[in-house]
Amino acid sequence: MKKKETLMPALFLAHGSPMNAITLNRFSLSWHQLGLQLPKPRAILVVSAHFTTQGQTAITAMDRPNTIHDFVGFPNELVDLVYPAKGASFLASHIVKTLEEFTHIYEDYTDWGLDHGAWTILANMYPDADIPVLELSLDMTKPIAYHHQFGRALSELRRQGILLIGSGNVVHNLRSLKWELDQTPYTWADDFNQFVHENLDSHAFTEDHPLVNFQSHPDSLLANPTIEHYLPMLYILGAWTGREKLQVFNNVILQGSLSMLSFMVGDDELNLSLESENLVGAAYGSFEAPPKLELDFFADYSADELAEKEDSDTDTELSALQSNTELVSSLPDSSNLLEQDDNQSREEDKLTQEESPTVKKRGGFFKSKLRTVAKKLKGKNDI
Numbered sequence: 001m002k003k004k005e006t007l008m009p010a011l012f013l014a015h016g017s018p019m020n021a022i023t024l025n026r027f028s029l030s031w032h033q034l035g036l037q038l039p040k041p042r043a044i045l046v047v048s049a050h051f052t053t054q055g056q057t058a059i060t061a062m063d064r065p066n067t068i069h070d071f072v073g074f075p076n077e078l079v080d081l082v083y084p085a086k087g088a089s090f091l092a093s094h095i096v097k098t099l100e101e102f103t104h105i106y107e108d109y110t111d112w113g114l115d116h117g118a119w120t121i122l123a124n125m126y127p128d129a130d131i132p133v134l135e136l137s138l139d140m141t142k143p144i145a146y147h148h149q150f151g152r153a154l155s156e157l158r159r160q161g162i163l164l165i166g167s168g169n170v171v172h173n174l175r176s177l178k179w180e181l182d183q184t185p186y187t188w189a190d191d192f193n194q195f196v197h198e199n200l201d202s203h204a205f206t207e208d209h210p211l212v213n214f215q216s217h218p219d220s221l222l223a224n225p226t227i228e229h230y231l232p233m234l235y236i237l238g239a240w241t242g243r244e245k246l247q248v249f250n251n252v253i254l255q256g257s258l259s260m261l262s263f264m265v266g267d268d269e270l271n272l273s274l275e276s277e278n279l280v281g282a283a284y285g286s287f288e289a290p291p292k293l294e295l296d297f298f299a300d301y302s303a304d305e306l307a308e309k310e311d312s313d314t315d316t317e318l319s320a321l322q323s324n325t326e327l328v329s330s331l332p333d334s335s336n337l338l339e340q341d342d343n344q345s346r347e348e349d350k351l352t353q354e355e356s357p358t359v360k361k362r363g364g365f366f367k368s369k370l371r372t373v374a375k376k377l378k379g380k381n382d383i
Contacts, residue, residue, distance in 0.1 A: 007244070009038055009266035010155075010164040012236040013121050014250060015049075016260055018071050021120035022078055027260060028124045030250055035125035037270060041163035043088050043132040045154070048117030049168035049229040051137045057150075058106040058137040061092035065133065066113035083119035088132035091162075099153060103139075112137075117167040131163075138231050144215070147231045148206045151238020158266070164239050166232030170196045171223045171259035178256035185253035192223035193259045196233075197251065200263060203242050211237060223257075240265040247272050 013031065020028050050070055051058070067082045089109075096105040114122075118135055136154075138147070154164060171189045178184075185193070195217055199210040206212055212234065214220050224230045240246065249272055250262045264272060 007158040007241070007266050008041055008161055008163050009264050009270070010158060010166075010236050010239045011262070011264050012166040012168075012233045013262045014169045014260040015117050015121055015167045016169065016254065016258060018074060018078060018116045018120050021081065021116070021123050027250055030262075031121050031124040032127075034264075034272075035127075037272070038163070038267070039161075041131055042161035043091055043134065044122070044126075044163045044165060045157065046114075046118040046122075046133065046135045046165045046167055047138065047232045047235045048115055048135055049138070049172075049232055050115040050117045051112060051135050052140050052228050053106075053137040055139065055141050056104055056106050057139045058108045058112065059092045059095060060087060060112050060114075060135045061089045061107035062109050062113070063087050063089055065135075067119055068113045068115045070115045081123070083114060083123050083129055085114065085119075085122065085126075085129040085131060085133040088134055091132070092134055095154075095157075102153070118165075121165070121167060138228055140228065144227075144231070144234070145206050145212050148209065148212050148234040148238040151235035152206075153238075154235065155239035155241070158239060164236060166234075166236040168229035168232040169259050170230055170233055170261050171253060171257060172229035173222060173225055173257040175225070176222070176257040183255045186222075186256050188219040188222045189253055189257045189259065192217060192219040193251075193253055193261060195219075196259075197248060197261060200237070200248065201246050206238075209237075236263070236265065244268060 011034070014027075016027060017023075063086060065085070065087045067084075069079050089107075092107055096107055099105060112135060114133060114135065118133065122129075122133065151164075151166075158164060171193050173189070176186065176189075196211060196214075202210055204210065214230070217223075244266045245268045246263055246265050248261065248263045250260045252261075253259050
């Protein structure tokens with residue numbers, strides 16, 4: 001009898017406000033539960049909306065990626081936090097060499113690190129920061145189909161215990177965020193979000209996939225004035241086999257024009273229970289979080305100031321869909337590479353702990369926050 005193939009699940013996570021890193025809400029709690037429920041990955045590869053490049057793809061290859069605070073105007077409690085996960089330079093080199101016939105991938109040893117699209121999520125999923133993390137950039141000069149095909153190529157990493165995470169938002173229009181009491185989603189935001197939801201499980205080929213051809217939707221430009229937050233979702237759809245379970249959660253729209261729709265592919269035996277009634281309700285004994293924990297997304301800023309916060313290059317227009325070269329469909333086992341990385345950085349771990357007490361203190365903050373949640377949830381099955 002043929003042994004069933006084991007694939008690491010893959011995730012598309014809407015990251016929303018950086019404040020989710022230090023705020024207890026349905027989103028941070030759902031990320032924490034994912035970290036508890038999923039098999040522990042050997043490494044994590046994040047495709048973040050906030051790591052964009054022009055004309056080439058970059059992958060972080062430093063052994064100690066910096067925590068990037070790519071935002072302004074937030075409290076010191078957030079700005080001072082460091083997520084001290086190590087990198088995986090050998091794995092980065094392995095991915096570059098494997099895909100070199102398709103595209104050149106630049107190994108970045110100095111310029112980037114972990115932006116808030118990565119670390120604000122991972123701080124809640126894996127507060128011990130004990131899993132190597134790499135980021136892969138979005139080449140904004142490529143056609144949309146390229147990003148879906150790239151996800152298909154990277155899917156082989158799932159067989160090797162690598163967790164793929166796409167981090168963005170399928171509806172992301174900060175200029176249109178509502179600040180008044182009524183924050184009902186705009187009709188165009190709701191319609192586009194529903195369009196995405198209804199087509200996630202499409203089995204169409206790349207060139208015909210509705211979500212690759214999303215710009216034909218009448219509300220696409222309002223839903224995504226720029227597309228860097230939409231593209232990470234295509235990597236996870238590309239990594240989906242089409243035979244696995246696809247589970248949607250956090251399907252809400254905040255302040256009229258920011259979708260938090262997220263989904264997981266894989267692990268057919270894992271039934272997620274990540275809705276707010278199970279998480280926030282369990283944590284606080286009711287179905288509503290206390291007022292101090294309600295999301296207040298950039299509430300102190302005007303629409304013009306919000307636009308200035310966008311750190312992505314928004315002037316690049318993607319060309320019409322073009323035919324794509326077939327991507328390399330298999331990657332050799334990276335197990336030995338990760339073991340080499342682990343041996344190489346063992347002494348660095350000791351040195352870092354001795355010389356950087358602030359890292360230890362800040363890393364402990366995440367664990368302290370989640371221990372508080374665990375106490376509230378003692379006896380519950382949700383977390």
